[in-house]
Amino acid sequence: MKEFTWISKPYPRVDAEAKVTGRVRYADDLVLPGMLFCKLLRSHLPHARIRRIDTTRARSLPGVLAVLTGKDLPAHKFGILPTSQDQEALCVEKVRYVGDPVAAVAAIDEWTAEQAVRLIEVEYDPLPSYMTIEDALFKEGEPIHAQGNVHKEVSLEFGDVATGFEEADYIREDIFLYHGSAHLPLEEHAAVASYEPGDLLTVWSSTQVPHYLHRTLSKVLDLPMSRIRVIATPVGGGFGGKSDIFNHEIVVAALAMITGRPVKCTLTREEVFYTLRRHPTLMWVRTGVREDGTITAMHFRAILEGGAYGSYGVATTYYVGALQPITYKIPNYRFEGMRVFTNAPPGGPKRGHGTPQPRFALECHLDKIAEDLGMDPVELRRRNLVAPHTKTVNWLRITSCGLAECLKKVVEASRFHEKHRRLPRGRGVGLAVSGYLSGAGLPIYWNDLPHSQVHLQVDRSGSVTLSCGAIDIGQGSNSVLVYTVCEILGVSPEDVRLIVADTAITPIDLGSYSSRVTFMAGNAALQAAQRMRDLIAAAVAEKLGVPAESLIFQGRQVKVGGGEDRALSWREACEVAEARYGLLSATGTYTPPRLAGPYKGSGVGPSPAYSYSACVAEVQVDEETGVVSVEKIWIAHDIGRALNPLLVLGQVEGSVYMGLGEALMEDLSVRQGVIRVPSMLEYKSPTVKEMPEVEAFLIETVDPEGPFGAKECGQGPLLPVPPAIANAIYDAVRVRIDEVPITPEKVLKALERRRKGEEGRFGPGGFPAIRFKEPIRVAPPSPSSAGRVEPRP
Amino acid sequence: MPRLVRLHVNGQVHEVFTPPHRTLLELLREDLGLTGTKHGCELGECGACTVLVDGRPILACLALAVEVEGAEILTVEGLGRPGNLHPLQEAFMEVGALQCGYCTPGFLLSAKALLDQNPAPSRQEIHEALSGNLCRCTGYLRIVQAVERAAVKAR
Amino acid sequence: MLRLPPFQYVRPGTLHEAVGILASEGGKAVLMAGGTDLLPRMKHRVAALEVVVAIRALRELRGIWGDPRQGLVIGAASTLAEVCSHPAIRQGYEVLSLAAAQVATPQIRNMGTIGGNLCLDTRCSYYDMPYTWRKAMGFCLKKNGDTCLVAPGSTRCWAVSSSDLAPVLMALDGRVRLVGPRGERVVPVEELYRDDGIRYLNKEPAEILTEVLLPPLDGWKAAYWKVRRRGSFDFPVLSLAVAVRQDEGGHIADARLILGAVRSSPLRVREAEEALRGEKLEPGIMEVVCELASRAARPVENTDFTVLWRKRMVKVFLRRALGTFA
Ligand SMILES: Cc1cc2nc3c(=O)[nH]c(=O)nc-3n(C[C@H](O)[C@H](O)[C@H](O)COP(=O)(O)OP(=O)(O)OC[C@H]3O[C@@H](n4cnc5c(N)ncnc54)[C@H](O)[C@@H]3O)c2cc1C
Ligand code: SF4
Numbered sequence A: 001m002k003e004f005t006w007i008s009k010p011y012p013r014v015d016a017e018a019k020v021t022g023r024v025r026y027a028d029d030l031v032l033p034g035m036l037f038c039k040l041l042r043s044h045l046p047h048a049r050i051r052r053i054d055t056t057r058a059r060s061l062p063g064v065l066a067v068l069t070g071k072d073l074p075a076h077k078f079g080i081l082p083t084s085q086d087q088e089a090l091c092v093e094k095v096r097y098v099g100d101p102v103a104a105v106a107a108i109d110e111w112t113a114e115q116a117v118r119l120i121e122v123e124y125d126p127l128p129s130y131m132t133i134e135d136a137l138f139k140e141g142e143p144i145h146a147q148g149n150v151h152k153e154v155s156l157e158f159g160d161v162a163t164g165f166e167e168a169d170y171i172r173e174d175i176f177l178y179h180g181s182a183h184l185p186l187e188e189h190a191a192v193a194s195y196e197p198g199d200l201l202t203v204w205s206s207t208q209v210p211h212y213l214h215r216t217l218s219k220v221l222d223l224p225m226s227r228i229r230v231i232a233t234p235v236g237g238g239f240g241g242k243s244d245i246f247n248h249e250i251v252v253a254a255l256a257m258i259t260g261r262p263v264k265c266t267l268t269r270e271e272v273f274y275t276l277r278r279h280p281t282l283m284w285v286r287t288g289v290r291e292d293g294t295i296t297a298m299h300f301r302a303i304l305e306g307g308a309y310g311s312y313g314v315a316t317t318y319y320v321g322a323l324q325p326i327t328y329k330i331p332n333y334r335f336e337g338m339r340v341f342t343n344a345p346p347g348g349p350k351r352g353h354g355t356p357q358p359r360f361a362l363e364c365h366l367d368k369i370a371e372d373l374g375m376d377p378v379e380l381r382r383r384n385l386v387a388p389h390t391k392t393v394n395w396l397r398i399t400s401c402g403l404a405e406c407l408k409k410v411v412e413a414s415r416f417h418e419k420h421r422r423l424p425r426g427r428g429v430g431l432a433v434s435g436y437l438s439g440a441g442l443p444i445y446w447n448d449l450p451h452s453q454v455h456l457q458v459d460r461s462g463s464v465t466l467s468c469g470a471i472d473i474g475q476g477s478n479s480v481l482v483y484t485v486c487e488i489l490g491v492s493p494e495d496v497r498l499i500v501a502d503t504a505i506t507p508i509d510l511g512s513y514s515s516r517v518t519f520m521a522g523n524a525a526l527q528a529a530q531r532m533r534d535l536i537a538a539a540v541a542e543k544l545g546v547p548a549e550s551l552i553f554q555g556r557q558v559k560v561g562g563g564e565d566r567a568l569s570w571r572e573a574c575e576v577a578e579a580r581y582g583l584l585s586a587t588g589t590y591t592p593p594r595l596a597g598p599y600k601g602s603g604v605g606p607s608p609a610y611s612y613s614a615c616v617a618e619v620q621v622d623e624e625t626g627v628v629s630v631e632k633i634w635i636a637h638d639i640g641r642a643l644n645p646l647l648v649l650g651q652v653e654g655s656v657y658m659g660l661g662e663a664l665m666e667d668l669s670v671r672q673g674v675i676r677v678p679s680m681l682e683y684k685s686p687t688v689k690e691m692p693e694v695e696a697f698l699i700e701t702v703d704p705e706g707p708f709g710a711k712e713c714g715q716g717p718l719l720p721v722p723p724a725i726a727n728a729i730y731d732a733v734r735v736r737i738d739e740v741p742i743t744p745e746k747v748l749k750a751l752e753r754r755r756k757g758e759e760g761r762f763g764p765g766g767f768p769a770i771r772f773k774e775p776i777r778v779a780p781p782s783p784s785s786a787g788r789v790e791p792r793p
Numbered sequence B: 001m002p003r004l005v006r007l008h009v010n011g012q013v014h015e016v017f018t019p020p021h022r023t024l025l026e027l028l029r030e031d032l033g034l035t036g037t038k039h040g041c042e043l044g045e046c047g048a049c050t051v052l053v054d055g056r057p058i059l060a061c062l063a064l065a066v067e068v069e070g071a072e073i074l075t076v077e078g079l080g081r082p083g084n085l086h087p088l089q090e091a092f093m094e095v096g097a098l099q100c101g102y103c104t105p106g107f108l109l110s111a112k113a114l115l116d117q118n119p120a121p122s123r124q125e126i127h128e129a130l131s132g133n134l135c136r137c138t139g140y141l142r143i144v145q146a147v148e149r150a151a152v153k154a155r
Numbered sequence C: 001m002l003r004l005p006p007f008q009y010v011r012p013g014t015l016h017e018a019v020g021i022l023a024s025e026g027g028k029a030v031l032m033a034g035g036t037d038l039l040p041r042m043k044h045r046v047a048a049l050e051v052v053v054a055i056r057a058l059r060e061l062r063g064i065w066g067d068p069r070q071g072l073v074i075g076a077a078s079t080l081a082e083v084c085s086h087p088a089i090r091q092g093y094e095v096l097s098l099a100a101a102q103v104a105t106p107q108i109r110n111m112g113t114i115g116g117n118l119c120l121d122t123r124c125s126y127y128d129m130p131y132t133w134r135k136a137m138g139f140c141l142k143k144n145g146d147t148c149l150v151a152p153g154s155t156r157c158w159a160v161s162s163s164d165l166a167p168v169l170m171a172l173d174g175r176v177r178l179v180g181p182r183g184e185r186v187v188p189v190e191e192l193y194r195d196d197g198i199r200y201l202n203k204e205p206a207e208i209l210t211e212v213l214l215p216p217l218d219g220w221k222a223a224y225w226k227v228r229r230r231g232s233f234d235f236p237v238l239s240l241a242v243a244v245r246q247d248e249g250g251h252i253a254d255a256r257l258i259l260g261a262v263r264s265s266p267l268r269v270r271e272a273e274e275a276l277r278g279e280k281l282e283p284g285i286m287e288v289v290c291e292l293a294s295r296a297a298r299p300v301e302n303t304d305f306t307v308l309w310r311k312r313m314v315k316v317f318l319r320r321a322l323g324t325f326a
């Protein structure tokens, strides 16, 4: 293997210096001449018909330049998925949750805008509201959307579950609940719009999805895409919370067009809580195993509390069922999922998009099965692990898979077997594994186009201009792009000028979600750089009279290999090439292979490669208070190849942190239609004092599809953390908490039940009696196709 | 009623006409253009707006600009510049203590106050000093390592 | 960004002047020391005041003097960080320094004062929220509304006394000096409070708390336990301050036991103190005391954690607190 220069090395992120000196400009840092400030009036009712909006008083307040209602905008609905076009920038007929925007003001300052918002009078006719899954399913009254309160229903059966259960020696059923949580990025969402003569609208936004915002603005404002420029500013934390289109982004654009002045809107922390949240999910799972622990069949049901709008919910619903088979061989698998509308902020993707919930259920469930069978939980998992280069029962193509190694690593490092069931009462260890996508195989709007594109331009000065539509949300995509290009062209980061996420000048990338950027933009950058290298090599080879293949690009030089010490400096080489070919430009694109299986709904789940993680948690439980403290986490992650170990470990640790918060304290519950605690003080997220020691291991399996063999690391490592903690709690005090967050109250309650001789458990008591529709029956891939990996298109 | 306040920020004196209900956060960001100081709540609940006043970390979102008149204010812009970085800034870069970078200025200043007062802090003392700053990206581990590394460097 | 409402700002040069301004402005003026409690409330639009009287720099309110043998005087404008680190407090009244170190965050302790901490507004999860949120949830008695959302039908407000220092200072038998238009008085800390979420202080609006006075230690030992979700930021959902004086044989000569965050004022559990007198700290008597304290504590559902849990924790943590003296 060739030694890398920039790849696999712990170089600081390329934006590190700008960030530590406070020079990065986030959206709210932007100030334009004559800029106005916008505030939204949001509904204070969970569900109501709008009878009348009177903006007269607001308009006459000095300092107010415009007041906008939904009627002032073209009547186009929007939504991130083509199938869920159900949102309005400002509600016209109905409001559907507390926080749903109904009007907006642009004023000379934020205080004036706030005063004006208070002067807008809205008359509502309240409607019955639906706050829970049960409400949505069974309560009478006008539904939230015309289609009814069931937003999406999925029913799929792979193989033959009935026969699978017949083959089982032991069958177990469990019910789990995963409460909603907030993304809570430290940066509050902000957008600035400016409308310039010549019909050119520019919108800067702290968004993870500039391309989708671009498309949506064009649709809702009736402007061609060529007249709109979206610039994603560096994002101060996203985690999925900035991956949708938000009302304020459209509203500032409309207000800028009306007033002719730039307009900024920065959400307050309270408003950020009204944007998106992780879906609260109720789950039922039934698994059949043979005596030796081999899984024969699994039936998984889930209901997602979806909030007021579709958002990514159709995809989320599928995701809740899609990834169980990527870690374990499940020969017969049935998934029934349903997403219901409720009068709460929309559920959307958050780190792990729809998969932490089922992963929690699955890993706790398997732990119980192991206990029932008297089996070692490591062994139970080992028996069922998927093998590399196979296809799952639901047609997902597995390429590299280091799960077995991950499992081995954490079990050994934590000395799991010495501790499990052997530690003093109150202390315990727990285990869980997981897998995740390296980018969704399909785009969210149907097309055959590339998912990521990179453009490189090189000129006689030797500078490389690298442009790509991807936005760095902290995950480090800028660094991956730059280091990839440096590696191939043999240049240094100082030689590269990076331009990202500006729809006027950067080629399209679909956005920073589903862990796709390193994988897809990385591959595109790799291809562009290789093409650029070939171009320059051809010119240099001609000039020096050597074969192009013999040239080595390294250390800002193009050297003749094979023992000769002739070389051109990088700048000279660029000059030679520009003289030969004119402007030096190269592009790279990445389109994932066609991976969808032969059934409706197979678009969610395929990914060009899956990452894997295994985790052991050690906890201490105070039986008098129910307080759980996590003492240490061991986590191993199959990263394919760590393009930059600093960045990868940072993602792994950050995922552990977020998983810890969800496991123990983060709870975005809604009370009487209102988010209970939309504040950073009362929505509890762990501080440095709650963070346990983490020992992380990177397993490199060098994936055939990934750039230099890399896979994702931004989301996957979160998944095993909550179930590992729950399993450790069982090991410590023998109670099962089948519901996250695992609060002291729940632990105490379960302990109390156990003391009374009841089942030592806290969790949901039942699963609503609903009949899912008949499943689409899908035959599993034939064994012969199971091992094949299609070539790249 | 706006009044004239004289502020010493990063070694420079600024005179600004400002109404008294303006916070130091607003004044730094909006009047002086020092947008390195961030905000995530404006209520004292996140630590993103941490700056040093006479060497002590405080929250710019809960300080009135008129109340810090005459004091020495340090923001991230005054901590170090490219080419002349503070050891903490270098350490944050080297160990990967930042991701989105939004919490970073606040952490740097909390850490600076600690190291100025206690050049060889224990891990527990570092945790204590950083316990008023939230980060949602890193899980804090690398931030703590960076402070330890900077402490060693500075010695 | 949340903005403050416009107000007039005055910075009196003397205590006397400050009292004068408060008296003449009536209800329109409010004192501000560190501002860490007042300014968030103004941003939430629960405190709407025209005049802010800034007293942090008043000379009469600054400084810490004394030692455990003579007693201690703490100027009301001393910051919590100063209280934490002052040698006389760390050595003699360590419990106060430890309690102060658990307030909020390091940054807030550099800003917030001991006077502000004692006069801290009572808290409630229906009240410490932005205007827009309160409008959606329904306004309550304490601000803009006419009913209590925690205890509908109640004619009083049950917002929680959340000061970390009040219970500790009570355990140390502290007093405060109040200076007002009609002169000054010194009252025990306990008497500063009323069990009423709205009018939670027994003081006139124009009275300024100038000093906290602590008597000599005289053999007292004290402990403070704070219960909260996270190791930082969070207000107590329950706190316990216990002080005892034991004789040579370990018998308790005298005790003080105060619960914080269970009602609108700190709760001194005199029956429990009485029960401890003359006893040795043995499991039997500890149970009795825990039972008494637990019965006295009647929190309501308006902080983090459930009421049931908070109530149960009284016994658990009191046993632990008493255990430190056994
Ligand atoms: C995120 C956060 C977390 C917090 N956590 C805690 C916690 O854990 N424990 C805790 O106890 N507190 C906590 N606080 C509250 C507060 O910061 C502290 O109690 C602090 O000590 C208040 O002091 P201050 O000087 O800032 O008060 P200010 O805001 O200046 O004043 C508070 C009130 O007291 C009045 N007042 C102030 N000084 C005097 C005086 N000398 N005489 C008469 N009246 C006066 C003011 O008019 C005002 O009504 C927290 C605050 C925040 C924002
Ligand atoms: S206790 Fe009742 S009246 Fe008092 S703040 Fe809470 S809801 Fe309002």
Ligand code: FES
Binding pocket: B038, B039, B040, B041, B042, B043, B044, B045, B046, B047, B048, B049, B050, B059, B060, B061, B062
């Ligand atoms: S902005 Fe969050 S503490 Fe100041």
Ligand code: FES
Binding pocket: A186, A236, A237, A474, B097, B098, B099, B100, B101, B102, B103, B104, B134, B135, B136, B137, B138
């Ligand atoms: S680096 Fe993003 S919040 Fe800390």
